[in-house]
Each structure stands twice: as C-alpha cells, then as structure tokens.
Amino acid sequence: MKKQTPLIMIGLLLIVFLFAACKDDKTINEEAVTNENITLLSVKTNALVYDEMLKTVDLNYMPFYHVNNNSNFSNRIFIEYNNKQQIVSTTGGIVLVSMPNLYFATLSYTDYIKDTIQYIGDTIITINSSFNSDNPNITKSVIKNDQLVFRKVILNYPVHAENNYTYSYSGDKITETMNGVQTANYYLTEGNLTKVEKLIYNKAGDISKKTEMIFSGYDKSINLLKGKFFITGAFYCAFSKNNHNKMVVQNYSMVDNELAVYSRYPDTITYHLNSANVPDLFNYRRNSDSRHSR
16 A cells, blocks of 8 residues: 555646646636737727717708618728837728718628728827828827827818817716717726617707717627727727627607607627637737737
8 A cells, every 4th residue: 555655646746737737728818808908900890880970060960871781891990000019000891881961871891991000109090091091180189098088179171170089087987078078978887888868959059969889798708899989980899898789779869858769770789709718809929929819
C-alpha cells in the first residue's frame, strides 16, 4: 500500500493542475476580450440602428425611412485604423435612394459607401456621404470616458442646418438638448440603454409627438461598440455595455390632450456567442494574437 501512495498523490496533483489550467484558460478568455485590448474589424449591420442618420432639421417634425433589401450586400461594415489604432474610416452601410420630401426617405444597403473619421483634440469628426457624396453631412462628437457630452451635426443635404446637441447625465438618465431645447431622454438600466424618448414640438413650443425606442433582451456579452458614438449606425448601441436582442419603436401623437400610440414596429436581432462570450455580430482581432471572431 505504501508503494501506491506516491502514484495516488501524483494522480491527485495532476487532476488539480488540469483543473487549474482549465480555469485559467477560461479566465483568460473572459478577461482578454475588452474594448481596450481588441481591434474591431467589422460589424454586422443588424447590430446597427440607422434612425440617427435622419436628424431633424428643426423641432417640428420627425422623418421616417424605409430600407430596401440588397441581396448582394455583405451585411457588414468594415473598419480601418491608422498607426495610432484610431478608427479612420468605415466602409459599407446605408445610402439614399430617394427622398421626395423632408418627411420620408428610401434607403438601401451598399458595400461601397465610405465614412471618413478625423480627430482634432477631444473632437471626433465623422464625414458621412450616405445622402450626397459631393456635399456630405458632418458630425462632430466630443466623448469623454465613453460618455458622449456634445455633438455638432451639420446637415448639408437635403437642406442645410447646423444643430448643437448637449448631453447631461443624472444617475441612469441622460437628457439631450438641441440648441438649448430638450429633444430626448435616454434611460439606462445596469449600464444598458433601455429606452429613448424623442420629443417633437408644435409651432407653439408644446410637445405634440413622441417616438419611443425600447431596447430589451440584454445578456452579459460584451458590446464592442460601447463608446463608439461616432460610427454611423452605432449611436444608440454605444450607450450600452452589453448587447440587446429586441427593439421596439413606438410613435405617439396627441389625442385629446394626451400622447397615444399610433404605430409600433418590433424588431429582433439574432446572434450567437463564441467561447469568449462575444457575439458573432463582431469580427475582431485580439491585440495579442491573430485570432478573429467570426
């Protein structure tokens, strides 16, 4: 029996070693994928919300849009970097097909549209040619500690307008103002955006319409768009640390002096998680190796 004791001890030590190694590998997988130590290469467009492209020219209307299907589209936007690892362009996304008036637009997906992104101090400038390549729309964003604090939106098509947006943070609520007038409220729960209220005013300055965007179905997977407000389509996702799989847009109008729902559009996002708990919405490279998430 004494001769077997060393063998038993070796076996137990081997089991403990293997268990610890597996635990360490799991910890590495879970901790290695963060926004700080990966390079995001592309994003599936079903993770993006393009409502923010149609910014209001004034406070008296809210435009609507329809997106045509494109069977040849790759369903991704692709991201390029400079030697400082700053995002300098995105390729792919939405392009204008027609806009008969200021209230409605028909859009389509394409692999050939390209946004240029520039950096001047604390300001990130996005030059977006989706509506007009000769006269692009420009957004200047100031982001501090992953929080959006200011945006200047310069619309050059279909009409010219310049609007300044500020963002005030109070607990789990963010208040947006445009040129000094409150235009939206953003509500967060456990670090994730759960509701947006976009406000529309009549000529008298009273709220006459409202659009709610409700995000739900968050899991614990990492959102690699966190803080990237300057990427076209990523504006709403950028508020959240995790990923949602459901979104509902509800439009309200004033009926008998009360806001009542007149339309509702639900949407579902399907994705799968890899071994590092990252959705296949994202294609990325770990900065320490050459592996990609597919």
